Amino acid sequence: MGELVAYEAWHWNVVWVLLAMAIMGSAAAVLGCFSVWMRLGLSADVAAHGTLPGLLLVVALLGGAAPSPLWVLLGGMVGASLTLWFLHWMRRSNSGDAAMAVALSLSFGAGLGTLSWMQQLPGTMLPGLGQLFFGFAAGMPLSEALWLIGVSVVVLVWTVLLAPRLASVIHNSQAAQLLGEGAWLRLVFFALLLALIAMGVRAAGVVMVVGLVLFPAATARCWHWHWRAQLRWAALIGAIVPAVAVLLSAAVPAVPTGASAVCLHALLLTLSLTYCWGTARSAHGTDARRRNDNVERLA
Amino acid sequence: MSWWHFDAIAILVLVFTGIACGRVGVILHAQRQLMLGDGLAHALLPALVVAFVVLGSTGLGAAFVAAWLTVMLCQWATSCLRRALPGYGGDALGLVFSGLFALGIVLVSVLELDNVHLEPEHILFGQLENLIWLVPSQASDLLHIGIWGSAPVELFAALGACVVVELGLRWHSPHLVARLFDPAWATPTLGAPARAGLALMVSAAVLLAFLVAGALLAVAMLSSGAVIARVFARSWPQWLHGASTVSVLIGVGGYVLATRLPEWLALPVGLNAAATIALLGAVLAACASALKR
Numbered sequence: 001m002g003e004l005v006a007y008e009a010w011h012w013n014v015v016w017v018l019l020a021m022a023i024m025g026s027a028a029a030v031l032g033c034f035s036v037w038m039r040l041g042l043s044a045d046v047a048a049h050g051t052l053p054g055l056l057l058v059v060a061l062l063g064g065a066a067p068s069p070l071w072v073l074l075g076g077m078v079g080a081s082l083t084l085w086f087l088h089w090m091r092r093s094n095s096g097d098a099a100m101a102v103a104l105s106l107s108f109g110a111g112l113g114t115l116s117w118m119q120q121l122p123g124t125m126l127p128g129l130g131q132l133f134f135g136f137a138a139g140m141p142l143s144e145a146l147w148l149i150g151v152s153v154v155v156l157v158w159t160v161l162l163a164p165r166l167a168s169v170i171h172n173s174q175a176a177q178l179l180g181e182g183a184w185l186r187l188v189f190f191a192l193l194l195a196l197i198a199m200g201v202r203a204a205g206v207v208m209v210v211g212l213v214l215f216p217a218a219t220a221r222c223w224h225w226h227w228r229a230q231l232r233w234a235a236l237i238g239a240i241v242p243a244v245a246v247l248l249s250a251a252v253p254a255v256p257t258g259a260s261a262v263c264l265h266a267l268l269l270t271l272s273l274t275y276c277w278g279t280a281r282s283a284h285g286t287d288a289r290r291r292n293d294n295v296e297r298l299a
Numbered sequence: 300m301s302w303w304h305f306d307a308i309a310i311l312v313l314v315f316t317g318i319a320c321g322r323v324g325v326i327l328h329a330q331r332q333l334m335l336g337d338g339l340a341h342a343l344l345p346a347l348v349v350a351f352v353v354l355g356s357t358g359l360g361a362a363f364v365a366a367w368l369t370v371m372l373c374q375w376a377t378s379c380l381r382r383a384l385p386g387y388g389g390d391a392l393g394l395v396f397s398g399l400f401a402l403g404i405v406l407v408s409v410l411e412l413d414n415v416h417l418e419p420e421h422i423l424f425g426q427l428e429n430l431i432w433l434v435p436s437q438a439s440d441l442l443h444i445g446i447w448g449s450a451p452v453e454l455f456a457a458l459g460a461c462v463v464v465e466l467g468l469r470w471h472s473p474h475l476v477a478r479l480f481d482p483a484w485a486t487p488t489l490g491a492p493a494r495a496g497l498a499l500m501v502s503a504a505v506l507l508a509f510l511v512a513g514a515l516l517a518v519a520m521l522s523s524g525a526v527i528a529r530v531f532a533r534s535w536p537q538w539l540h541g542a543s544t545v546s547v548l549i550g551v552g553g554y555v556l557a558t559r560l561p562e563w564l565a566l567p568v569g570l571n572a573a574a575t576i577a578l579l580g581a582v583l584a585a586c587a588s589a590l591k592r
Contacts, residue, residue, distance in 0.1 A: 041390030042334060045397075049515070086585075093588045097389070098526050101333040102584045105519035109577030112423065112516065116571035133423065134404050207515065208404075211397040218394055221384055254411070259404035266398030273383050 014250050017140050017203075020148040021242040024200050025261070027156040028209075029216030029238025031193050033231055034159070036217045037170045038189075045210040046087055046103050047080040048197050052111030052132075052206050054079020056118060064121060069147035069199070076198025077191075083107040084190065111206075135205030135258030137242075138250040144202060151199045155192045156235075162188065167227055204242070208258030212242060215265035222272035241265050306558065307441065308430045308454050309572070313554055315457035316507050316520060317547030319464040323504035324525035325542045326497075329479045333522050334389065335373075338396030339366075339505045340517030342373050344403030344422060352410065359456040359506075366502035366509075373399070374498065400514070425513035425573045426453070427554070453510060460503035467500035468539070476535065511550075512573040523549050523580025527587040545583075553579040 035044050058067045058075030067075065083103055090099035115132075140148075159166075162185065169185050193213075200209045220233035245261035327333045346365035354361045373395055380391035387394075407422075434449045435441055468475075474493045508517035524546030525538075532538035553576030561569050 036387065036390050039386075039388060039390070041387075041393045045393055090585065090588055093591045094526060094529075095328075095331050097331050097333040097335075098328055098522065098529075101337060101518050101522035102526055102581050102588075104337060105516065105522060105577045106581035106585070108515055109519060109574045109581060111574075113571050113574030113578060116424065116574060117568050120568040208397070208401060210393065211401060214390060214393050214397065218380075218384055218387070218390075252409075254408045255405055256408060259401040259408070262397055262401035263405050266394075266401065269394070269398075273380075276383060 013140075013142060013145075014138060014246065016142055016145040016149075017137050018243050018246050020140070020145040020152070021137050021203055021246050021257070021261075022239040023152040023156065024148055024196065024203065025212055025216070025242035026235045026239040027152045027159065027196055028200060028212040029220075029234035030156060030159050030163075030231055031189075031196060032213035032215075032217040032238075033220065033227075033234050034163075034166050034170070034189060035193065035213060037167075037227075038186075041210075041214050042100055043084065043087060044193060044197070044213050046100050046107070047084050047194060048201070048206060048210045049104055049111070050080040050083025050107035051076035051198050051201050052079065053107060053114055054082075054198075055201065056111060056114040059118065060114070064118070069144050072144075072202060073147070073151065073195065073198050076201055077194045079107070079111075080194045080197060084194075133205050133207045134256035135201075135203055135208055135261075136249065136253075137203035137246050137257040138253065140203060148199050148203060151195055155196045158188070158192055163228075163231065204258035204261065205256060208256070208262050211258070211262030211265060212238065215262065215269055216241070219265070219269045219272045222269070222276040237265075237268065241268065304433055304435070305431055306554075307435075308432045308451055309427055309554060310551055312427070312430060312453055312457045312511060313550035313576075314547050315454075315461040316511050317524065317550040318543045319457075319461045319504045320508050320520040321524035321528075321543035321546035322464050322468060322539055323501055324521040324523075324546070325528070325539050326475065327501070327521065328525040328529065329538075333518070333525070334392060336501075336505055336508070336521035337518035338377075338392045339370055339373055339501065340509050340514050341396040341400035341403075342369050343505065343509050344514055345399050345406055346403075348403055348406040348410065352406075359452060363456075363460075363503065363506060366506040367499055369399075370498040370502040370505070371495070374494075421513070423513045423515060424571060425509070425511050425516070427511050427572045430454075456510070457507055460507045463503040464500050467496055467503075471496050471500070512576065516573050516577045519577035519580050520546065520550070523577075523584050526584040527580075530587040530591045546580075549580045549583065550576055553577075 032041075032044075035041050054075040054077070055067070055072060056075075057079065058071045059065070062071065083106075086106060087099055087103040090102055094102070165185055166189060169182050197209055197213075200212065204212055216234040216238040217230070219237050220230040223233045224230055241264045242257070242261045245257050245264055248260045249255055249257040324333065324336070327336055343366055346369040347362055350361045350365040373392075376395045377391050380394060381387055384391065430451055430453055432450055435446055440446050471493065475497070478493075504521065505517060508520040511517075512520050524542040524544075527545045528538050528541030532541050554572050556579065557570040557572040557575035560566070
């Protein structure tokens with residue numbers, strides 16, 4: 001009987017986590033499309049690394065206790081925001097790649113230094129390194145799964161509502177500036193991106209969460225040229241792949257969820273690129289080139 | 300136990316790492332490809348795992364060949380992605396390195412390679428704190444040349460990487476300067492051997508940074524010196540030598556701070572050396588950037 005209860009509990013927890021990861025993956029994919037069109041993919045990576053010191057700061061403020069999901073969200077967003085601010089500041093006097101390299105060194109150096117410090121303090125409730133950096137969604141408690149679902153739904157709904165305006169800002173930034181829309185739209189977009197990254201870190205890992213943002217957008221790009229269709233494809237791919245990764249991670253606990261999800265995404269992208277290459281060489285080659293030209297103009 | 304048992308080899312490795320990474324960092328910075336160093340350090344993990352599975356050893360020779368092949372694979376994959384996905388630019392690199400790093404993590408987890416220095420601690424923090432040399436019994440032993448034969452292999456790897464970078468730079472310097480300042484002429488003219496030579500230098504430095512600082516902080520070893528020296532340098536040789544000098548000072552300074560600061564301040568816990576070096580480098584780079592304005 002005890003085994004049956006344990007099995008039932010495991011079963012329902014995995015179902016909730018599966019749902020949470022599917023919605024989170026979908027929201028990350030839709031945000032990822034806009035990130036790539038705004039050429040902010042690597043900045044999202046730097047921001048994801050910046051969540052680590054924020055999370056650890058929260059643990060330190062709570063006296064070493066495990067933080068609640070709300071604290072995780074706040075701490076992750078503060079860490080990522082400060083990292084992005086530093087990146088912006090460094091960009092004013094350095095090239096983009098140098099600014100990113102220094103911002104990454106600062107945020108992740110601070111994060112790893114604090115982590116190794118806190119690991120030596122007695123009574124500190126920290127997850128294992130593998131879980132923290134590469135994710136382990138299958139072991140996520142129900143409360144965290146519900147928080148992840150809530151934040152992901154809010155982010156997804158807001159992004160879909162703002163999608164036409166965001167697309168117009170990307171397509172014609174000068175017109176958006178004249179209308180006074182560019183600045184606040186970018187601010188809202190960054191807030192949504194940082195909220196999702198901060199909440200997704202526990203499930204997908206600090207290092208791997210950016211893979212869930214970047215890969216579906218690239219795969220969707222192989223399947224369709226229109227931006228709305230790309231968003232739909234990305235949302236679909238982004239929902240399915242992390243859900244499969246959770247099942248893999250539940251079946252083989254040694255495999256981290258984030259890493260397996262990114263691996264599956266990379267496999268899917270490789271297959272999609274092969275398909276793209278095949279169609280580009282076919283009779284539709286001219287059509288494909290025209291699509292690429294259109295997409296490049298949008299990007 | 301005295302300081303040379305724990306610190307002598309680590310400091311020497313950091314000196315060689317600083318020289319190699321400073322120079323390669325300048326080359327990458329001049330091509331606006333510093334994040335390539337970060338990407339390559341990530342992508343090195345699956346290469347090391349495959350090298351271990353195929354050759355059955357984590358020897359540094361096999362690791363070096365794996366690193367070289369990885370650099371060329373990454374460059375090819377990134378250029379393919381940029382052609383296939385127009386408008387992706389730097390994000391293509393993000394796709395390549397996060398995909399390869401994830402593959403490496405899955406391989407490490409599935410193959411259970413916890414006893415070959417590929418567990419998360421080594422991947423994230425590097426192996427600087429493991430460089431212990433117990434053979435010399437007193438400080439004067441360090442003056443005997445013969446005793447250095449028993450030094451950890453990482454020291455010779457660091458020296459070898461430094462020599463590869465220096466020789467590559469001397470052989471490749473005219474091509475490199477042409478490539479940096481006239482890429483339209485140089486890129487089709489140089490051909491495969493020059494590109495392979497450049498990849499050799501980059502792989503030597505990135506492998507060394509990976510060993511010292513781990514996969515995620517290797518970029519700090521490559522970038523800090525180059526970014527700081529860029530502010531003060533007025534010529535190409537000044538930039539190269541300045542970056543190496545600054546990288547050595549940051550590496551050794553960070554290590555000394557990490558090992559001595561807890562003692563000086565009577566702190567109850569120790570500091571991580573790789574993280575302290577990365578932090579020191581980033582803070583100094585930020586100060587230099589503030590001066591540049």
